[in-house]
Amino acid sequence: MLRVWLILLALAGLASAQVQVRISGWGGTDIAIVNGLLKEVVQPKLDREGIRVVYQPIEGDYTQWLFNALSAGTAPDLFYVDIFWSESLFASGRVEPLDGYFSKQELAEFLPNLIQAFTYKGKVYGIPKDFNTLALQFNKDLFDEAGVRYPNQQDTWETFEAKLQQVQSKLKDVAGLCVVADFARFGAFAFATGWKPFDAKGHTVLDENFRRAFEWYTGLPRRGAARFAQDLGEGWTGGCFGGEKAATAIEGAWIAGFLRDKAPNMRYSTTFLPLDPVTKRRGNFIYTVSWSMNAASRNKPAAAKVLKALTSPEAQQWVLERGLAIPSRRALANNPYFQRPGKEPELNRVVFQGSGPQGGNVYPFKFLAYGGDWMRPINDALLAVMTGQKGVDQALRDAQAALDRLTGRR
Numbered sequence: 001m002l003r004v005w006l007i008l009l010a011l012a013g014l015a016s017a018q019v020q021v022r023i024s025g026w027g028g029t030d031i032a033i034v035n036g037l038l039k040e041v042v043q044p045k046l047d048r049e050g051i052r053v054v055y056q057p058i059e060g061d062y063t064q065w066l067f068n069a070l071s072a073g074t075a076p077d078l079f080y081v082d083i084f085w086s087e088s089l090f091a092s093g094r095v096e097p098l099d100g101y102f103s104k105q106e107l108a109e110f111l112p113n114l115i116q117a118f119t120y121k122g123k124v125y126g127i128p129k130d131f132n133t134l135a136l137q138f139n140k141d142l143f144d145e146a147g148v149r150y151p152n153q154q155d156t157w158e159t160f161e162a163k164l165q166q167v168q169s170k171l172k173d174v175a176g177l178c179v180v181a182d183f184a185r186f187g188a189f190a191f192a193t194g195w196k197p198f199d200a201k202g203h204t205v206l207d208e209n210f211r212r213a214f215e216w217y218t219g220l221p222r223r224g225a226a227r228f229a230q231d232l233g234e235g236w237t238g239g240c241f242g243g244e245k246a247a248t249a250i251e252g253a254w255i256a257g258f259l260r261d262k263a264p265n266m267r268y269s270t271t272f273l274p275l276d277p278v279t280k281r282r283g284n285f286i287y288t289v290s291w292s293m294n295a296a297s298r299n300k301p302a303a304a305k306v307l308k309a310l311t312s313p314e315a316q317q318w319v320l321e322r323g324l325a326i327p328s329r330r331a332l333a334n335n336p337y338f339q340r341p342g343k344e345p346e347l348n349r350v351v352f353q354g355s356g357p358q359g360g361n362v363y364p365f366k367f368l369a370y371g372g373d374w375m376r377p378i379n380d381a382l383l384a385v386m387t388g389q390k391g392v393d394q395a396l397r398d399a400q401a402a403l404d405r406l407t408g409r410r
Contacts, residue, residue, distance in 0.1 A: 018050050019302040022076035023291075023310075024066070027059035029257075033319070041318050042309045051302050070094040073296060077303040078310075081126050081292045083117050088369040089292075090120040096293040097123040101304040110311075111355060114328050117364035118290045126290025127311045130325035132252035133284045133354030133362070134188050135347065136274070140267040142247040146170040151248065153272040153358075157189070157216055160274035164225035167247045175227035177248045178240035179220055181383035183375045184285065184365065185237065185250050189213040191283025191361040192276035202368065203409040206378075206400050212278070215392055218385040228386050242266075252287060253326055253351045256344050270347040272358060282360035288328070326352050370406060377402035 025034060038053055046053060056076060058065050063085055069075035070092070081089060089095055102124070107115055110128060118126035138151050146167045151160055164176025179185075187197075193209035206214075220226035229235060232245045241249035242262035249255060250273065259266060273282045291307050293300065309315065316327035320337050326348055327335075338349040355362060367374035381399040384390035390398070403409070 018052050019299055020052050020054055021299050021303050021306045022054045022056060023078040024056045024058055024076040025080040026062040027057040031057045037315055037318060041315050045309050046306060049305055051305060053306055075294050077294050077297040077299050078291050078307055081290045083288045083364050083366045085371050086118060086366060087120060090125045091369060094295050095125045096295040097125060098127065098293065099124050109330060110328050111330055113286060113355060113362060114288055117286060117288055126292040127307060128288045128290050128328035129311055131286055131288035131328055131355065132254060132326060133286055133351050133359060134250055134252055134273060135270050135350045135354055137241060137249045137251060137255060137268050137270050139244065139247050140269055142167060142171060142174055151271055155274040156277040157274050158277050161225045168224055175232065175240065175246040177226040178229040178232050178234060178237050178246040179226045180229045180236060181379055181386055183378045186217050186382060188273055188283040188285055189217055191363055192279060192281055194279055197367060203407045204403040206396050211396060218382060253348050256347055268343055270350045272350060272354065284354050284359040284362045285365045286355055286362055287365045373406060
């Protein structure tokens with residue numbers, strides 16, 4: 001009997017010594033990914049540290065839930081932060097700076113533009129768990145049927161458009177590209193010109209470089225190189241592509257899973273976005289999500305260990321080999337996975353390289369603390385021109401006026 005009591009007391013001691021760290025992210029497909037990662041990679045490592053990770057996925061409006069939970073003092077120790085709304089959250093003071101938990105050498109192991117994306121007023125507030133950029137996917141069968149050369153990384157806007165026009169003229173029921181009235185796609189072409197979303201004073205100026213990209217992009221349907229996505233019954237370029245309504249798409253690595261289900265036998269390939277014929281550069285976005293720490297967490301040292309395990313080389317290797325996401329660590333650039341034959345490794349390789357010098361002028365998908373309010377005037381201008389409601393001059397004047405009011409330029 002004494003022996004039994006000693007065992008129970010020992011177990012009770014172990015239980016009391018164990019620290020719980022709560023983590024949260026969004027639901028959907030992420031649930032299976034995070035659960036697998038925790039079970040196979042993260043938790044075994046943390047067992048030795050006496051740390052138990054409790055995962056709470058959130059379905060529905062994750063952003064609203066997180067802001068509410070932080071205000072109410074019920075937020076978890078670690079949570080996802082999307083780059084798009086990161087600055088408004090970091091400005092709230094409810095996120096812990098991570099500079100005291102990660103050495104400069106540890107931070108240098110991640111792609112520098114991703115670390116910079118989560119840097120606010122000189123402090124690092126998030127460790128990027130993965131990322132995406134835009135790339136150009138093309139349907140090889142449709143290009144072969146039309147007898148048109150495949151798009152390639154030497155294409156400029158002009159040579160790319162010429163290929164789209166040929167495909168669209170020869171395959172009457174197929175668009176060269178379907179375009180959307182969304183800065184999340186158009187913006188990459190504006191960046192290629194050298195245009196920047198904000199000047200040194202935090203104002204947005206829709207200058208001649210912006211106008212040049214705007215006229216080229218919105219003119220594609222009129223010049224017979226593209227069709228408006230809504231006219232094809234779709235809301236994104238991947239939808240047009242997967243249904244073989246368009247020969248090309250401009251999407252990130254997220255399109256792989258969609259095509260796996262929608263068009264498993266499609267022969268597609270991936271290359272970089274075309275170059276601006278004037279600057280000879282291309283542009284791109286970085287879409288990324290971090291693991292960040294609750295400033296009110298009572299388990300910060302343990303949370304930091306969990307954060308490091310979640311973004312460790314082993315964790316990112318596990319995610320990469322399953323084709324689930326693009327790793328944020330620099331060392332994985334030369335990973336053998338990227339050199340494997342096949343359409344998905346190629347897509348992931350181009351997306352990964354799109355964040356570096358081959359991507360050209362690359363900006364994170366964030367707009368100070370304005371978020372979607374900043375994009376709305378530009379999206380309205382794109383839609384107005386594409387649907388024929390306004391000419392380019394009027395649409396850009398209206399967009400500039402709205403951005404001036406928003407950013408306090410005038």
